Amino acid sequence: MTTLKENAPKEEHAYTPGLKVKRAMTLYKTRQIPIPGEVYVKEGDIVDYDTIIARTYVSGDPEIIKVAALLGFASNPKDLPVYMLKKVGDKVSKDERIAGYSTLFGLLKKWVTSPVDGTVDTISNITGQVVIRGAPIPVAVKAYIPGKVAQILPNIGAIVATNAAFIQGIFGIGGETHGKVKIAVDSPGDELTPDQITTEDKGTVLICGSLATLEVFKKAAEVGVSCLVSGGVRYQDISTLIGEAIGVAITGQEEVGLTYIATEGFGKMRMSQRTFDLLKQFEGHLASVNGATQIRAGVMRPEIIIAHEESFDQTSDDSLAGGMIPGTYVRIIREPFFGAICKVVNLPVELQQVETRSYVRVVEVELDDGRIVTVPRANVEIIEE
Amino acid sequence: MLTRKANEEMQYILATDVGSTTTKARFFHKKDGEWRFLVAGEAPTTVEAPYEDVTRGVMNAVSEVEALTGHRILAPDGSGIISPYDGKMGVDLYCTTSSAGGGLQMMVAGLIKMMTAESAARAALGAGAIVMDVISRDDGRRSYQKIQLIRNLRPDMILLAGGMDGGEQKNVLEIAELINTAEPKARLGASFELPLVYAGNKDIRDEIQKLMGERFALNMVDNLRPKVEIENTESARNAIHELFMEHVMSHAPGYTGLMKWTDVPIMPTPAGEGIAMQLIASTYKRNVLGVGLGGATTNVYSVVDGRFVRSVSANLGMSYSVTNVLKEAGIQNIMRWLPFKLDEEEVTGSLANKMIRPTTIPQTLKDLIVEHSIAREALRLGLNHHKTLATRLKGVRTERSVGDMFEQAIEETYIKMMNIDIIAGTGGLLSHAPWRGQSMLVMTDAFQPEGVTWVFQDSVFMMPHLGVLSTVYRDAAWNIFDKDCLVRVGTVIAPVGTANLGDLAMTVELTMPNGQIISEELNFGEIKYIELPERQEAKAVITPTRRFDVGDGNGHKVEKTAMGGVVGIVLDARGRPLYLPPEESQRKELLLKWFKALNLYPEEELKELI
Numbered sequence: 001m002t003t004l005k006e007n008a009p010k011e012e013h014a015y016t017p018g019l020k021v022k023r024a025m026t027l028y029k030t031r032q033i034p035i036p037g038e039v040y041v042k043e044g045d046i047v048d049y050d051t052i053i054a055r056t057y058v059s060g061d062p063e064i065i066k067v068a069a070l071l072g073f074a075s076n077p078k079d080l081p082v083y084m085l086k087k088v089g090d091k092v093s094k095d096e097r098i099a100g101y102s103t104l105f106g107l108l109k110k111w112v113t114s115p116v117d118g119t120v121d122t123i124s125n126i127t128g129q130v131v132i133r134g135a136p137i138p139v140a141v142k143a144y145i146p147g148k149v150a151q152i153l154p155n156i157g158a159i160v161a162t163n164a165a166f167i168q169g170i171f172g173i174g175g176e177t178h179g180k181v182k183i184a185v186d187s188p189g190d191e192l193t194p195d196q197i198t199t200e201d202k203g204t205v206l207i208c209g210s211l212a213t214l215e216v217f218k219k220a221a222e223v224g225v226s227c228l229v230s231g232g233v234r235y236q237d238i239s240t241l242i243g244e245a246i247g248v249a250i251t252g253q254e255e256v257g258l259t260y261i262a263t264e265g266f267g268k269m270r271m272s273q274r275t276f277d278l279l280k281q282f283e284g285h286l287a288s289v290n291g292a293t294q295i296r297a298g299v300m301r302p303e304i305i306i307a308h309e310e311s312f313d314q315t316s317d318d319s320l321a322g323g324m325i326p327g328t329y330v331r332i333i334r335e336p337f338f339g340a341i342c343k344v345v346n347l348p349v350e351l352q353q354v355e356t357r358s359y360v361r362v363v364e365v366e367l368d369d370g371r372i373v374t375v376p377r378a379n380v381e382i383i384e385e
Numbered sequence: 386m387l388t389r390k391a392n393e394e395m396q397y398i399l400a401t402d403v404g405s406t407t408t409k410a411r412f413f414h415k416k417d418g419e420w421r422f423l424v425a426g427e428a429p430t431t432v433e434a435p436y437e438d439v440t441r442g443v444m445n446a447v448s449e450v451e452a453l454t455g456h457r458i459l460a461p462d463g464s465g466i467i468s469p470y471d472g473k474m475g476v477d478l479y480c481t482t483s484s485a486g487g488g489l490q491m492m493v494a495g496l497i498k499m500m501t502a503e504s505a506a507r508a509a510l511g512a513g514a515i516v517m518d519v520i521s522r523d524d525g526r527r528s529y530q531k532i533q534l535i536r537n538l539r540p541d542m543i544l545l546a547g548g549m550d551g552g553e554q555k556n557v558l559e560i561a562e563l564i565n566t567a568e569p570k571a572r573l574g575a576s577f578e579l580p581l582v583y584a585g586n587k588d589i590r591d592e593i594q595k596l597m598g599e600r601f602a603l604n605m606v607d608n609l610r611p612k613v614e615i616e617n618t619e620s621a622r623n624a625i626h627e628l629f630m631e632h633v634m635s636h637a638p639g640y641t642g643l644m645k646w647t648d649v650p651i652m653p654t655p656a657g658e659g660i661a662m663q664l665i666a667s668t669y670k671r672n673v674l675g676v677g678l679g680g681a682t683t684n685v686y687s688v689v690d691g692r693f694v695r696s697v698s699a700n701l702g703m704s705y706s707v708t709n710v711l712k713e714a715g716i717q718n719i720m721r722w723l724p725f726k727l728d729e730e731e732v733t734g735s736l737a738n739k740m741i742r743p744t745t746i747p748q749t750l751k752d753l754i755v756e757h758s759i760a761r762e763a764l765r766l767g768l769n770h771h772k773t774l775a776t777r778l779k780g781v782r783t784e785r786s787v788g789d790m791f792e793q794a795i796e797e798t799y800i801k802m803m804n805i806d807i808i809a810g811t812g813g814l815l816s817h818a819p820w821r822g823q824s825m826l827v828m829t830d831a832f833q834p835e836g837v838t839w840v841f842q843d844s845v846f847m848m849p850h851l852g853v854l855s856t857v858y859r860d861a862a863w864n865i866f867d868k869d870c871l872v873r874v875g876t877v878i879a880p881v882g883t884a885n886l887g888d889l890a891m892t893v894e895l896t897m898p899n900g901q902i903i904s905e906e907l908n909f910g911e912i913k914y915i916e917l918p919e920r921q922e923a924k925a926v927i928t929p930t931r932r933f934d935v936g937d938g939n940g941h942k943v944e945k946t947a948m949g950g951v952v953g954i955v956l957d958a959r960g961r962p963l964y965l966p967p968e969e970s971q972r973k974e975l976l977l978k979w980f981k982a983l984n985l986y987p988e989e990e991l992k993e994l995i
Contacts (some may be wrong), residue, residue: 003424036571078557115493119803121566126592127559131566184603219990221705234730235708247709248700249740266737267730294704295741312698334745335735349452356989360746378429378746 002289004336019168019301019331021275021383027164028150031141032157034058043152047143047160049178049288054141054157060134063116066100068128070112077128084130090120092132114116142175145288146307165282165306167263167275169229172291172302173242173251174259179206179226181287181306181323182327183280185209188271201225205281205304212260216239221257227289227290229279229304231260232262232269252300259291261302269339272331274383282306323382330365330380338373342367349357389470389648392858395477397470399458400850401446402431402654403439403483403643405678406704406743406812410446411847412454412496413854415866420861422869424843426450431534431639438639439485440465440646465646478858479847481647482694484679485637486653489629490572490699492540494520494560496547501585503518504610505911506547507694507774508618509583512625515682515699520564522556523642528563535567541633542824543579543601544621547585550611558592561955567822573636573816578629580601580700584621586608598719602632616778616852629653644753649857657810659695661686664855665841667694671806674832676764677848678812680743683767687775687800696734696771700730701763703756703814704743707736715760721965722758722830724976725994727751746817748923750811750990753819757827760814764831772798803881803910803936809871811843812866822914822952822983825874830988835881835961837925837945838938839954868993873919875950880933882921884909886975890958896924907958912979914956925954955983 026212041047052290067084068077086098092114100111113130113338121131147162182204184192192208202224208216212230217314222229239245242254263275287306294300325328328344341364351359352374367373389395398413398420401829409494410426426449431442445464447458457474460467474885491514495502497790502521517538520531543564564581571577575636583593590605597603604627606620634640634651644651655677662675666688675686683701687694700709709721716729732755739745739756747753776797782837810828818937820826825840834840847870880891888909895903898921906915916921931940947954960980966972977995980986 046434059568062532063530064532064563064566122562124558124562124596125564127555129559129562131562133566180982184840235733245708245712246737248706249708265741267734280466283655293741316843333742334738340739354748355750355990356747358753358817360745369895376746376748379748381742 005007017064018077019164019381019383021139021168022166023277023278023281024163025166026309027145027147027166028307029145029147029162030153030157031143031162032153032159033139034140036155037139037335038109039152039155041149041152041158043149044147047149048146049144049286051143053143053160056139058134058139060118060136061116061133062121063118063134065098065130065132066128068110070274071099071101071110074128078125080123080125080128080130084123087118088120088123091118092120093117097220099134118133118363132244142289145305146286159338162305162307163309165278165308166170167278167301167304169261169263169267169304171233171249171251171263172259172293173238173254174227175291175293176251176288176290177226177259178286178288179203181205181207181279182281183207183283188276191268192216192230197223197225199223205229205273205289207276210270211281212262213237214240216280217258217260219254226257227259227261227287227291229289231262231264231271232267233260233262234268235266252290252294254291257316261289261290261291264339265333270337272341272383274341282308284372293299308384324363324377324380328382331373331383332365332379333381334375334379336371340367345372347377386684388684392861394500394863395470395858397456397476398478398480398854398858398861399450399466399476400445400479400847400854401443401481402846402849403432403443403481403485403656403927404654404680404698404991405484405702407484408425408439408442408446409846409850410443411845411850411928412450412456412458414862415861419868420864422845422847422865424450424453424590425847426453427463431486432637438642439483439637440467440530440639440642443481443643451600453803460499460846468648478854479646479855480649480850480857481643482652482657482853483634483640483656484681489625489653490515490541490632491544491625492515492517492520492569493544494536494546494587495562496522496553496557498614499642500521501546501561501610503615503774504618504778505544505584507616508621509625509660510695510697510774511618511693512622512629513656513659513746513888515697517699517813520560522560527764531563532567535564535569538808539570539572541572542579542625543581544625546609546621547788548589548608548930549613550587550608552586554586554589554592555818555893556957558589558596561596568600571632571636573633574696575627577632578633581605581617581629582621582624583623586648587611592797602628602983603604604628606863614778618801624651626656632936645728649853652853652856654679654849655682655695655697657849658684659686659693660855661811661848661866663693663725664863665807665809665871669807669814671839672804673807673809674805676770676812676815676828678703678760678763678810678814680813680992681706681881685767685771687771687805689775689799689804694771694775696774698763698767701770703760703763703812707722707759708740710759710763712734713766718762719758721972722761722976723754723967724973724980725751725754727755728932729749750986754986754994756814757818757823760827764828768832772800772925775800794969802833803934805834805838807839807841808832809841809843811846813846816843816846820985821872821874822985825877825952825955826979826983828984829877829879829955829957830963831877833961834877835879836943837927837947838877838879839948840877842872842874842949844870844872847951873948873950875914875917875952875954876925877955877957878925878935878947880927880929880935880961881927881961882933882939883960883962884932886910886964890933891927891929891935891956893928893956894926900967905956907918907956909960910956910964910975911958911982912955913982914953916953917947919950921949923947923949923954952983
């Protein structure tokens with residue numbers, strides 16, 4: 001039934017997703033507030049990680065008050081406006097009277113007061129409810145990375161550009177923070193122990209080798225480490241740390257006292273030599289980090305951004321766009337060679353059978369030890385250098 | 386979109402499904418007057434950074450089709466699909482479904498949890514949505530909690546129902562006021578106008594317009610529960626589809642471009658799957674239980690006595706949400722399906738790695754068996770969820786005996802496995818299983834069919850494609866569906882009941898198409914299969930022993946037609962409920978026996994794992 005084209009050519013490139021591990025690139029970060037507000041910077045401004053880019057106010061939390069019911073005429077709420085002492089838009093203070101009545105020279109009286117400071121949002125003569133909206137909540141966005149304002153996004157923020165080393169992790173927790181890069185282990189396969197973390201590590205982005213255990217997390221949070229970075233982490237440890245099992249990878253809001261980034265995956269995993277070496281080159285530099293991970297709906301990977309002034313060849317940017325070709329370095333991301341960094345040798349177009357007996361599209365890669373192995377194309381990711 | 390050719394003039398059709406993990410292209414061709422599936426191409430979906438443009442994944446998948454067939458489909462300048470076919474290149478029709486970027490995520494609200502809110506949930510699910518939350522007056526949460534929840538949800542759309550026509554008004558308006566007050570924001574952009582479908586009491590439409598018209602893209606449709614005994618979800622479903630295209634898809638990365646390429650409006654993947662399941666039910670005139678086991682969700686469909694219900698378990702999937710299956714089912718329930726020893730930490734680690742790298746596939750047998758174990762649990766949980774929606778309309782007074790009332794109080798769903806005639810499965814894991822027997826057993830273990838049940842599978846995952854195609858060209862869709870999509874896997878014959886391992890459970894006498902009679906005795910705990918090719922049938926006379934029932938009561942003989950398939954007839958005397966010994970070594974031994982009886986996995990490799 002399937003009519004395969006005879007003598008189909010060997011494929012020369014193939015699309016595959018990947019993670020960036022780049023020594024130098026021009027990085028653009030869009031910094032914006034959720035709804036329109038005021039932008040505080042202008043194009044060309046030099047900003048630091050804590051410079052406020054824009055600020056706005058989101059509407060305060062509402063309180064619904066069943067005024068008609070409280071005044072005893074729930075069945076006839078159309079009379080509500082008669083009993084209102086405030087109108088829509090009026091500011092009210094907590095415990096201030098907003099509706100009520102007093103008759104028979106004050107012998108019969110009933111008042112409804114506001115439970116919060118705020119503004120009268122709606123008065124409904126259909127439901128008999130009044131909504132008081134609390135004070136607006138300020139929301140500001142900072143630059144997060146040091147750099148230069150490349151573009152203003154009117155009323156909502158700006159795009160900040162910087163020259164930086166850029167490393168994408170695979171999974172993280174916790175939000176944006178920053179600190180000086182500190183390498184805490186001798187090699188990427190080493191494992192940091194809690195007793196190796198001292199008060200001198202406070203405020204750092206601490207690189208801890210192949211595994212961050214629960215004990216390491218606890219000690220790091222205790223001394224005030226800004227961010228831990230390791231090759232891997234145990235699923236159970238991360239679940240214990242955040243207080244619940246992770247169901248889907250949407251993170252970034254956890255409040256565990258520090259940010260965490262895994263560069264390789266779950267379990268004890270040797271950090272890739274390239275990632276480790278790159279971080280080592282920038283030891284002592286300030287890094288902006290974010291553990292937020294979202295693998296659905298607009299993927300977001302955790303990141304380490306180290307701004308620097310080194311020049312680089314901009315023409316080599318974005319090798320991901322070209323996909324995978326012979327010679328491309330890839331990381332195997334599933335058993336049996338999970339974690340191996342290797343070079344693409346061949347991209348056969350025909351489906352091939354693997355151990356499971358499935359016929360899949362494969363890639364032939366050369367491992368560090370010179371062996372050529374075949375793995376499903378779906379099980380590799382490009383390392384973009 | 387160009388004016389397309391008349392159906393009878395078409396020669397090539399391209400259909401894609403932009404899934405949450407993979408974009409799947411299917412290429413169809415009419416040859417000698419008959420529409421057939423030609424070839425498939427797949428590529429990772431590119432809804433995410435750095436691409437953030439789904440058309441790229443579509444082009445990658447289609448370029449695979451081009452590489453495999455030598456047929457040129459993509460415009461060389463990257464502007465889309467060459468259309469129409471000019472005798473050398475291009476296609477006559479291009480259509481697509483989509484669930485990328487999380488699909489259609491909705492919040493629904495109604496007045497009473499078990500009545501209008503439940504009907505609203507069914508309407509949203511029937512339209513192909515993921516229901517993020519259901520708000521009602523009696524949902525047990527305080528107003529401020531509901532407001533906080535609505536503010537945090539960020540849905541793509543809201544469906545508001547409540548009140549029968551001519552019935553309750555004030556309480557419905559209170560719910561509307563609550564939603565209005567919370568100022569919910571759209572998921573794909575806080576500044577977008579959030580679509581809201583109002584399908585409640587028609588008498589308060591003016592008040593709803595006044596209250597919500599400024600803040601929402603408001604769409605009024607027929608009341609989905611105009612009377613207590615009537616549920617009419619069609620208007621709401623149609624409105625949801627329209628708003629999905631107009632307000633949601635147009636904001637998703639790359640969809641504006643994709644919408645220009647297609648000849649038919651983009652349909653949510655589950656809606657396409659649902660059409661395909663209904664096609665099976667209407668063709669065979671039987672009750673169907675279908676499942677789409679995806680990367681992010683598990684969609685279960687039932688057509689029972691003509692009533693179609695769809696459920697989406699938003700976070701039960703095989704990749705993005707695989708650790709949520711672990712969380713919901715518990716590690717022990719996953720490990721119970723493994724016949725070899727494996728460290729719990731290794732299993733959780735590998736599942737967590739699948740979650741963060743959702744496009745990977747198992748290369749080793751061990752990985753494959755672990756995935757099949759978790760699939761059983763995802764399906765089991767998905768069916769449990771489905772049963773909570775596949776219920777009789779609540780609030781309707783019916784005359785019942787005391788016995789009936791007692792029974793209904795215990796079990797409200799009308800899904801009884803003994804009444805399900807057909808089970809159909811689709812989705813990456815089921816369609817791509819190296820041997821169909823594996824997916825057959827996965828579905829059998831999860832759903833535990835009772836009596837005599839036919840099993841179908843989607844050959845290479847194209848039910849959604851054919852579902853959307855059938856909306857404009859039913860004949861072509863059905864032809865391909867029947868010939869190339871619907872794989873007849875076989876028939877499961879399973880008596881209900883339990884006994885001691887080794888006790889006789891049933892005898893089965895099969896009259897094969899060539900007249901040969903095969904008699905089998907099945908002891909409790911056994912499973913075996915008898916080959917009977919696709920498109921052949923056998924007469925099955927099943928005689929259960931006194932503790933077992935195959936549809937006509939304990940010990941009563943039943944005569945039915947068994948459908949042949951790529952696996953054949955599976956005689957399953959493992960018990961209903963399925964019996965798994967609590968003792969670990971006995972359980973593993975039994976699992977292994979079942980796997981061997983069905984030749985499920987390569988024996989040598991399996992041996993190495995034990």
